[in-house]
Amino acid sequence: MPPMRITLAMLLLTLAPAVAQTTDIDTFKDGPDEAKVHAASGFVCPQFIGSFERDAYGERNPQIGADFCAYSARDGVYGTITLTPLTAPYDPKTALASEFVEQEGTGGKLVGERTVTLGGGKTPIAVYQRTYETAALESDHYRILFSSGTFGNWALEATVEFVTPRNDEQERQFLDAVYTQALTRMVQPAPAPAH
Numbered sequence: 001m002p003p004m005r006i007t008l009a010m011l012l013l014t015l016a017p018a019v020a021q022t023t024d025i026d027t028f029k030d031g032p033d034e035a036k037v038h039a040a041s042g043f044v045c046p047q048f049i050g051s052f053e054r055d056a057y058g059e060r061n062p063q064i065g066a067d068f069c070a071y072s073a074r075d076g077v078y079g080t081i082t083l084t085p086l087t088a089p090y091d092p093k094t095a096l097a098s099e100f101v102e103q104e105g106t107g108g109k110l111v112g113e114r115t116v117t118l119g120g121g122k123t124p125i126a127v128y129q130r131t132y133e134t135a136a137l138e139s140d141h142y143r144i145l146f147s148s149g150t151f152g153n154w155a156l157e158a159t160v161e162f163v164t165p166r167n168d169e170q171e172r173q174f175l176d177a178v179y180t181q182a183l184t185r186m187v188q189p190a191p192a193p194a195h
Helices: 005-016 099-104 166-185
Strands: 029-030 036-038 052-061 066-073 077-085 109-118 124-137 140-151 154-164
Touching: 052 099, 066 109, 077 166, 099 124, 099 140, 109 166, 124 166, 140 166, 154 166
Parallel strands: none
Antiparallel strands: 029 036, 052 066, 066 077, 077 154, 109 124, 124 140, 140 154
């Protein structure tokens, strides 16, 4: 195999997420059209979110009561939704700090940090986002975007692994669908901070 192909193959293997597995499924109940309803929060993980298909769901961190739904789409695009009950004031940077440390420890480069409005309708939600670039090949930039918003006593974190510019539209559609779902199914979001 020529050196470029070996390098590309090694890069793709390091970027591939661990295969998701469904764990304690008691945290989710069956819903219509093969959806899984998170019993504690009411959030619905549909079988499909746009071009994404649900691969797995279950407990993410039983010690803090966090649960997840994992999705994948063609072209190696992955999305993960994590629901965590809040027991104290929530700061997304603190909550996602271990994820940020992991990205920076493996060579990820911070390329963006902002607060956006997602969910549309009359009550969109302010969502914190941070994006890392994990690799670049010619015009393709491999990125992972972390986002987080709160709904009553729940934090909803959505992570998307994608290639920009090729998968930009899929990334936007996934995040908007996730936060719209939260707005329609979960308790009302916390008010956006005043600027």
